[in-house]
Amino acid sequence: MEKYLLCCNWVRTSFWLWLVNKKDQELIGYVFLDKRQNATFVSGLLIGSEICHPTRENDSQSVLCCQNSLYRLYKVAIETLNLPGRALIVPAATVDRAATAGKIKIFEHQNLTLNKTNL
Structure with missing residues (x-):
């Protein structure tokens, strides 16, 4: 629960810092967003705060x-926050292959376990 509250506080703080730095003319454009634009905007706030928070604590690598589906958004966030030197970016295709290989391993293990149980 404490981590959840810290995360909520971080998102709220990030949003207000962003809001304070905008000019009135720029803010008017954000009032009239459609659902897709609004979802992208909110995702950007969440991703930005998620990436920015751990990097402020120390110089660790992310x-x-x-x-x-999320690769481009996270990559843009890393570049926007000027963190490419402190971020290892695994290509999305590699992640997809690793996820598939992991699912196959789980299936094989489950199948083996079920076969031993039925003997």
Whole structure:
């Protein structure tokens, strides 16, 4: 629960810092977003705060490892926050292959376990 509250506080703080740095003319454009634009905007806020938070604590390296649907968003966030030197970006195709290989391993293990049980 504490981590959840910290995350909520971080997102709220990130949003207000972003809001304070915008000019009135820019904000008007954000009032009239359609559903897709709004979802992308909110995703950007969440991804930005997710990436930015751990990097402020220390100089540790982050690893970006996600599927194609989120890969571009996270990559843009890393570049926007000027963190490419501290981020290891695993190509989305590699992540997809690893996920598939992992699912096959789980299936093989489950299948082997079930076969031993039925003997």
